[in-house]
Amino acid sequence: xxxxxxxxxxxxxxxxxxxxxxxxxxxxxxxxxxxxxxxxxxxxxxxxxxxxxxxxxxxxxxxxxxxxxxxxxxxxxxxxxxxxxxxxxxxxxxxxxxxxxxxxxxxxxxxxxxxxxxxxxxxxxxxxxxxxxxxxxxxxxxxxxxxxxxxxxxxxxxxxxxxxxxxxxxxxxxxxxxxxxxxxxxxxxxxxxxxxxxxxxxxxxxxxxxxxxxxxxxxxxxxxxxxxxxxxxxxxxxxxxxxxxxxxxxxxxxxxxxxxxxxxxxxxxxxxxxxxxxxxxxxxxxxxxxxxxxxxxxxxxxxxxxxxxxxxxxxxxxxxxxxxxxxxxxxxxxxxxxxxxxxxxxxxxxxxxxxxxxxxxxxxxxxxxxxxxxxxxxxxxxxxxxxxxxxxxxxxxxxxxxxxxxxxxxxxxxxxxxxxxxxxxxxxxxxxxxxxxxxxxxxxxxxxxxxxxxxxxxxxxxxxxxxxxxxxxxxxxxxxxxxxxxxxxxxxxxxxxxxxxxxxxxxxxxxxxxxxxxxxxxx
Numbered sequence: 327x328x329x330x331x332x333x334x335x336x337x338x339x340x341x342x343x344x345x346x347x348x349x350x351x352x353x354x355x356x357x358x359x360x361x362x363x364x365x366x367x368x369x370x371x372x373x374x375x376x377x378x379x380x381x382x383x384x385x386x387x388x389x390x391x392x393x394x395x396x397x398x399x400x401x402x403x404x405x406x407x408x409x410x411x412x413x414x415x416x417x418x419x420x421x422x423x424x425x426x427x428x429x430x431x432x433x434x435x436x437x438x439x440x441x442x443x444x445x446x447x448x449x450x451x452x453x454x455x456x457x458x459x460x461x462x463x464x465x466x467x468x469x470x471x472x473x474x475x476x477x478x479x480x481x482x483x484x485x486x487x488x489x490x491x492x493x494x495x496x497x498x499x500x501x502x503x504x505x506x507x508x509x510x511x512x513x514x515x516x517x518x519x520x521x522x523x524x525x526x527x528x529x530x531x532x533x534x535x536x537x538x539x540x541x542x543x544x545x546x547x548x549x550x551x552x553x554x555x556x557x558x559x560x561x562x563x564x565x566x567x568x569x570x571x572x573x574x575x576x577x578x579x580x581x582x583x584x585x586x587x588x589x590x591x592x593x594x595x596x597x598x599x600x601x602x603x604x605x606x607x608x609x610x611x612x613x614x615x616x617x618x619x620x621x622x623x624x625x626x627x628x629x630x631x632x633x634x635x636x637x638x639x640x641x642x643x644x645x646x647x648x649x650x651x652x653x654x655x656x657x658x659x660x661x662x663x664x665x666x667x668x669x670x671x672x673x674x675x676x677x678x679x680x681x682x683x684x685x686x687x688x689x690x691x692x693x694x695x696x697x698x699x700x701x702x703x704x705x706x707x708x709x710x711x712x713x714x715x716x717x718x719x720x721x722x723x724x725x726x727x728x729x730x731x732x733x734x735x736x737x738x739x740x741x742x743x744x745x746x747x748x749x750x751x752x753x754x755x756x757x758x759x760x761x762x763x764x765x766x767x768x769x770x771x772x773x774x775x776x777x778x779x780x781x782x783x784x785x786x787x788x789x790x791x792x793x794x795x796x797x798x799x800x801x802x803x804x805x806x807x808x809x810x811x812x813x814x815x816x817x818x819x820x821x822x823x824x825x826x827x828x829x830x831x832x833x834x835x836x837x838x839x840x841x842x843x844x845x846x847x848x849x
Contacts (some may be wrong), residue, residue: 359632449478574794593797602709605688635664648747699723711768734763
């Protein structure tokens, strides 16, 4: 009977899935690194599900710093665009300088503003490429999935007159883009370094940083004013804040095993863990190396898809010295060509130009991940139940590591405090509470009723079929003063003030009457 019921259920699901016609989907990713990895995975998932997928990707910028990362066979279509060689060289040189500053612990708002300036310049070139835009417009896509981090993606969708889904490659801290309900009493602001459990002064700090983050975003958006004026006709020039709210659906690359619980609207979906998969067998060379280690196992070290090497020799020497003091084998993703000849790798350090991160995290002898704190790496660590040490360098990595520590499966070491790294590694690998927390989170993540791949696919198909207007709250159409009840508050203050005024006048009148009455009797 159970088998018959299962067969009926499978038949129903199969019939239901075939009801959805294949859709024509455009994915837009104009930057590299972890953002590109997420969009590559999303595009592949949609392609394998029978949809016609075309990815618009920008060439010439840092994408994947790994010699073994190649496109998959039987994959989606790609439409590529590239700026001229002079600009690409200029942008990449600027980016290399930023990498050096990151490893010096000198991330700045100015650098982020400059990055947005580069995005805006690239955007103007893309939107003015009439051949590119006309060819994309001719395809008449049903929906576009765009990278919300780069505002140019929204402008591309607007220029093509195609409905779009916003994909946020980070956590929920950019609440202002999708107008997420964000009570400041327990939702930490970006870079606040706070958890969801705040005392009075922490709530004061959080309120100030919420306002600061909102204002900063609006200032950064002004970098695109020239692009909008140049590339859109007068009378139909969009604003970026309105475009973000125009998304049919907002998808977040996070998960509540990593993030703090918070309210969501019906048009917001989280799909953290798309890159996490069961481990596959390792390349024989790596397996041979790992087979020589004993119970102490190995530590994996990687600073993300865009930082293939440590660019500051002082930092590299401090890391190398810290790893030499631990008993585990260290498999460190670092380009051999960028390793200084005068520095000898520690005896327990194995350098590799590229490593299969997900498969290594699923190996039974892995003991720890040393990471920059990127969300994809952390979600893979959660999936496989591996504790982490985070050395945050830029962006949301600092916020991510606050969550790691709050969840109890890792520690943070700042890049200017690497002398503490070996002790931190000993603490995390020696205290079973970190491993226990990692395994608990892994069980919670894997036990979700619907895997992230299924959530992504079914929601995108639902939006293609029905649109997302019925999922958006009416509050998105209200003026800001109505949404935050400022008109009601002002009305209430006026009414209370009038009542107080009337009461005071009546009291004065009554007192005057009493006094005048007393004087009459005496006379």
